[in-house]
Each structure stands twice: as structure tokens, then as C-alpha cells.
Amino acid sequence: MKVISSQLDIDRRRSLKEDGFVVLRNAVPPNILRKARKLISELMPTRERRLLAPPELATDPRILNLFYGGNVDKVLSDLMGPYPPVISCQVAVTPAHDNLADTVGVHIDGGWSGELPRSTKEINPKTHRPKDPVKYFGIDDQKRGSNDGLLWMDPDRRISTGSYTALVGVCLSDQSVPGNGQFGVMKGLHEDVEAFFQRQRDAESIIGPEGQGWPRIQIDSSGRPFANGLPDDIRLIGAQLKESNPVIPNWVWRELTPVLMEPGDAVIALHSLPHTATPNMGPDPRINVYFRVRRLREANPHEGSRRIGHGVSDHPDRGYFGQFLDYPDSYDPWQTSIEKLCDHWSEWDGMAGEI
Numbered sequence: 129m130k131v132i133s134s135q136l137d138i139d140r141r142r143s144l145k146e147d148g149f150v151v152l153r154n155a156v157p158p159n160i161l162r163k164a165r166k167l168i169s170e171l172m173p174t175r176e177r178r179l180l181a182p183p184e185l186a187t188d189p190r191i192l193n194l195f196y197g198g199n200v201d202k203v204l205s206d207l208m209g210p211y212p213p214v215i216s217c218q219v220a221v222t223p224a225h226d227n228l229a230d231t232v233g234v235h236i237d238g239g240w241s242g243e244l245p246r247s248t249k250e251i252n253p254k255t256h257r258p259k260d261p262v263k264y265f266g267i268d269d270q271k272r273g274s275n276d277g278l279l280w281m282d283p284d285r286r287i288s289t290g291s292y293t294a295l296v297g298v299c300l301s302d303q304s305v306p307g308n309g310q311f312g313v314m315k316g317l318h319e320d321v322e323a324f325f326q327r328q329r330d331a332e333s334i335i336g337p338e339g340q341g342w343p344r345i346q347i348d349s350s351g352r353p354f355a356n357g358l359p360d361d362i363r364l365i366g367a368q369l370k371e372s373n374p375v376i377p378n379w380v381w382r383e384l385t386p387v388l389m390e391p392g393d394a395v396i397a398l399h400s401l402p403h404t405a406t407p408n409m410g411p412d413p414r415i416n417v418y419f420r421v422r423r424l425r426e427a428n429p430h431e432g433s434r435r436i437g438h439g440v441s442d443h444p445d446r447g448y449f450g451q452f453l454d455y456p457d458s459y460d461p462w463q464t465s466i467e468k469l470c471d472h473w474s475e476w477d478g479m480a481g482e483i
């Protein structure tokens with residue numbers, strides 16, 4: 129029999145369906161939070177911004193207990209169904225008084241970002257790739273991004289975006305007031321993103337960047353190339369949120385909804401929900417620990433392998449470090465991922481039916 133506290137009530141399931149995310153209050157007990165926070169402050173400087181945490185921190189049982197020790201695992205299992213063990217995570221610290229270098233880079237997880245040419249002259253205007261791709265993408269596009277992202281998921285280059293089912297963020301610092309480095313989301317745009325992937329699929333396009341409607345590299349307002357984390361259509365819809373979202377005091381990114389949390393709360397978001405870290409104007413470091421969870425794919429022989437880095441990886445059809453894995457002829461991991469990107473609720477067993 130299910131414990132009632134491990135189930136979201138119908139109203140919160142509806143929020144998840146409509147908004148693409150939901151917040152669990154008090155999902156992690158204080159003693160687990162305390163131990164995790166102590167370890168992070170010992171092993172990771174909170175005065176500087178680092179995208180990737182030391183591996184020994186990301187895999188420490190005291191950190192993974194943020195997922196398993198409270199309600200997060202139980203609620204997620206109820207919402208999604210089974211998934212392989214979570215063995216790692218992303219420890220995300222935004223130092224105090226950090227403006228993220230004025231960049232709020234809204235994106236869908238699974239893309240490559242890293243060093244790019246500084247001038248548009250070095251970008252091929254047709255392919256939206258560097259004119260000298262080997263320099264930036266490596267031989268055969270095999271260079272990992274500074275975010276550990278990969279340029280392609282499959283050797284045949286049918287799909288260029290990684291994916292999973294749910295992004296879970298556990299809050300370890302006070303984020304109840306806007307401007308304290310909140311996880312910011314384009315609320316409700318998960319369904320638009322799913323529809324975008326369906327259009328790419330129906331056009332027999334590459335799925336992801338370099339496919340229809342999604343240039344790999346875009347140019348920012350100051351004329352600088354950047355790794356483009358959003359399809360053109362989604363960027364346009366997001367811009368409309370600047371007019372329609374409510375005005376929030378001390379919050380200038382109106383297209384984004386700040387996810388307000390207190391220590392011990394957790395947010396569950398669909399992979400397809402566009403999101404970003406936001407600047408931290410506050411006096412304390414912003415600390416969140418993110419888990420990327422993919423529902424079990426029963427036919428996949430690599431489910432549960434540590435090589436995948438389940439929990440931290442946003443590209444679980446390849447090894448975490450970019451290894452191509454061997455798959456039997458009977459299982460096409462990339463086609464499976466394309467089908468899930470185009471039907472994201474099919475990975476949420478507990479969200480079926482009248483919600």
C-alpha cells in the first residue's frame with residue numbers, strides 16, 4: 129500500500145501537467161540537508177561559480193541522500209514509475225552577489241555548449257556552425273562541451289539533443305525571495321517544446337540543434353555567437369511571456385517564472401521545460417542540487433550501468449564521457465528517445481488519465 133505522503137494530490141498533479149513543474153514542500157528532512165550542506169561547503173568553494181562539482185562530491189551518499197533520504201524518490205516513483213538507481217548529481221552553486229556575467233541563458237537540457245568563435249565572420253551562415261568546425265567541435269564533432277554536453281547522440285547524426293524524463297532540484301539555501309538565484313522557468317512551454325520536436329520529426333529533420341528551426345549557433349544582441357539552447361519558435365513564444373506574465377518586484381526577467389523555494393523543498397520539472405539559473409543578488413550563495421532522472425527503458429541493456437552517470441547525465445544514450453555504447457539490433461536507443469521527446473507524458477505512469 130502506498131504511503132499517502134508519497135503521492136501528489138490532484139491539484140499539484142494538475143500544476144505539473146499545466147506548468148511543466150511542481151514544488152514539493154519539505155521534501156528533505158533537516159538533518160539530511162545539514163550534512164549535505166556541510167559537505168558542499170567543505171569540498172566546493174561557494175565564492176566562485178563552477179558548472180561541475182568534484183566527482184567525489186556528486187557521488188557521495190550524503191549528497192545522494194537528498195534524493196533518497198526524504199520524499200523525493202517516493203514521489204517521483206509514484207509520478208513516473210521505475211527508473212535506474214541515481215548515482216550522481218549536479219551540485220549547482222551561484223555565489224552571493226553574482227550576476228552570472230549578465231547572461232540569462234534559457235535552454236532545454238541536452239545541448240552542447242563550449243568555446244565558439246568570437247566573430248560572426250567565422251560562422252557559416254547556412255549551417256550555423258563554425259567555418260572551422262574541427263577547431264571548436266573536434267574531429268568528427270567528438271569534443272565534449274564545457275558543460276559535459278555532446279554534439280550528437282548517435283553516430284548517424286539523427287539526434288543532436290540529449291534527453292531524460294525529470295529534472296529534480298533540491299533547494300539548500302533560502303530562495304523564497306525573487307532575485308536570490310532562483311531556478312527560472314518558461315512556465316507552461318513544455319508542451320510547445322514537445323510540439324516543436326514533433327514538427328522536426330514529421331519533417332524528417334535532425335531532432336535538436338542543426339535540425340529544422342533550431343540553428344546550432346545564434347548571434348546575440350552584441351553580435352557575439354553563442355550556443356543556442358532554444359529553437360527559434362520557442363524563443364518567440366518565450367518573448368511573448370514578457371508581456372503576459374505577472375510583474376514581480378525585483379524580478380526583471382518577466383518571461384521567466386522564479387521557482388520560489390526554502391531549504392528542503394524540491395522542484396520537479398519536465399525535461400522539456402525551458403529553464404535557466406538566474407543571477408543571485410542576495411548576500412548568501414545559492415545552492416541547489418539537481419538530479420536528472422530518466423524513466424526505466426526495459427529493453428535497454430545499459431540501464432543501471434555506472435557508465436551512464438544516471439542522475440547527472442543529460443545524454444544517457446551515450447556514456448557520460450561521450451562513449452558510444454553497443455546496442456543490440458533489437459533496440460534503437462535514439463529512435464526511442466525521439467519517440468519520448470515527441471510524447472513526453474508517456475514516461476509518466478502516474479500522470480495518465482483524467483488529470
Ligand SMILES: [Fe+2]
Pocket residue numbers: 235236237403404
Ligand atoms: Fe539546464
